[in-house]
Amino acid sequence: MGFVQTIKNIWKIEDLRQRLLITIGFVAIYRFGSFVVLPGINPEALVALQSNASTGLLSLLDMFSGGAFANASIFALGIMPYISASIVMQLLGIAVPAFQKMQREGESGRTKINQYTRYLTVGILILQGPAYLYGAVGSAIPGGFWDWVLPSTVILAGGSMFVLWLGERITDKGIGNGISFIILIGIIARLPHALVAEYDRLIDAPGGLILLLLELLFLVAVTAAAILLVQGIRKVPVQYAKRIVGNKQYGGVRQYIPLKVNAANVMPIIFAQAIMFIPLTIAKFSAGEGGGFWTQLMDFTSFWYNFIFATLIIAFTYFYTAITVNPVQMAEDLKRNNGFIPGVKPGKKTAEYIDTIMSRITLPGSVFLAIVAILPAFAGLMGINSQFAQFFGGTSLLILVGVVLDTLQQIESHLLMRHYDGFLKSGAKIKGRTGSIAAY
Numbered sequence: 001m002g003f004v005q006t007i008k009n010i011w012k013i014e015d016l017r018q019r020l021l022i023t024i025g026f027v028a029i030y031r032f033g034s035f036v037v038l039p040g041i042n043p044e045a046l047v048a049l050q051s052n053a054s055t056g057l058l059s060l061l062d063m064f065s066g067g068a069f070a071n072a073s074i075f076a077l078g079i080m081p082y083i084s085a086s087i088v089m090q091l092l093g094i095a096v097p098a099f100q101k102m103q104r105e106g107e108s109g110r111t112k113i114n115q116y117t118r119y120l121t122v123g124i125l126i127l128q129g130p131a132y133l134y135g136a137v138g139s140a141i142p143g144g145f146w147d148w149v150l151p152s153t154v155i156l157a158g159g160s161m162f163v164l165w166l167g168e169r170i171t172d173k174g175i176g177n178g179i180s181f182i183i184l185i186g187i188i189a190r191l192p193h194a195l196v197a198e199y200d201r202l203i204d205a206p207g208g209l210i211l212l213l214l215e216l217l218f219l220v221a222v223t224a225a226a227i228l229l230v231q232g233i234r235k236v237p238v239q240y241a242k243r244i245v246g247n248k249q250y251g252g253v254r255q256y257i258p259l260k261v262n263a264a265n266v267m268p269i270i271f272a273q274a275i276m277f278i279p280l281t282i283a284k285f286s287a288g289e290g291g292g293f294w295t296q297l298m299d300f301t302s303f304w305y306n307f308i309f310a311t312l313i314i315a316f317t318y319f320y321t322a323i324t325v326n327p328v329q330m331a332e333d334l335k336r337n338n339g340f341i342p343g344v345k346p347g348k349k350t351a352e353y354i355d356t357i358m359s360r361i362t363l364p365g366s367v368f369l370a371i372v373a374i375l376p377a378f379a380g381l382m383g384i385n386s387q388f389a390q391f392f393g394g395t396s397l398l399i400l401v402g403v404v405l406d407t408l409q410q411i412e413s414h415l416l417m418r419h420y421d422g423f424l425k426s427g428a429k430i431k432g433r434t435g436s437i438a439a440y
Helices: 002-012 014-033 043-052 056-064 080-095 097-103 107-140 145-173 178-202 208-231 267-289 303-324 327-336 348-381 386-392 394-417
Strands: 233-240 243-245 248-250 254-260
Touching: 002 014, 002 394, 014 145, 014 178, 014 394, 043 107, 056 178, 056 394, 080 097, 080 107, 080 145, 080 178, 097 107, 107 145, 145 178, 178 208, 178 386, 178 394, 208 348, 208 386, 208 394, 233 348, 254 348, 267 303, 267 348, 267 394, 303 348, 327 348, 348 386, 348 394, 386 394
Parallel strands: none
Antiparallel strands: 233 254, 243 248
């Protein structure tokens, strides 16, 4: 009854109700566009594409686009080119002084970076459009470069930019981070297809329904573990010195610095997947010559693929945590605000203390992240359908968990602001992840 009452409270708040309806409307537009096939393509000629998109890397791309990739839809390239451009701009902000300066300029700097990100997105789309049409759509192409491929590339680029616009409108007028929400909808849209495929596989097998129930229970357990990974923090106590100004006392309170166990979010998985494309390319050329080690790297369930993948994730977790969490800056901020960690000297000693804690909590966090990333391979080895196996870990599960928590946190803040009970009446409140989609 508490959940039903919470839904009624959500509907009572006019602003929240309006935001939810706007979000649902934009999501409906996005899902409708996912089924609008590029002009001139016969949907029956896409059998090969849909078959290839059910396994391997293409299945991940198809999941993020909500099936638009396999449908050769106008939204086939989805929001991922923008994500790639955001990651590049984030790395430039770390390595290039000019972009670092823009990041420190506040709102005007962010506006410039966002504009450059859009320009880079268009550039990526211009390259990805023909690559998708020739590589994925292939024999279903009804014309030549000038009379069909070039116009279709423009349509694909326009479709992706329209999806980006929808995401920004959801952020402004709806609920949650719009870009993240678009990816979430794409992932959830593939879940019914994956469940049906797994049901069809098990229905005629002895004890098939029991196996399906066990798989669903395992999926719930993995999701709970992913929530723990996303939410896990180490609290570092901080004491602020007392200051008396006039008749008022400032400071003297005890707070804490929340250091995330997985400060890098899913960025290490994304980086590791990008690096794994290199041996996969070599493997394709060497596969016809007896294969061996390189041939094993073409198999997403092989030992060497997952071992190297997990090792890269652990390494990139340390790397990305090191460049995003700055203990020296945190120590300086504490000193400037008359704060200190009990038993630790301010300044250099505080920075070293925070760095030591981050090093200790990053190890279990990185190992746990690597395990979550390779769980789909274990699910595949257990005979689970490849489409359904994608939901047992990896980027898709962590994005799904993070975005859902973030959206629920925003809804709960609206409820609490108007003195309604949130989703949790007592105990810990829902805590969403921090950062934009670029933080993925």
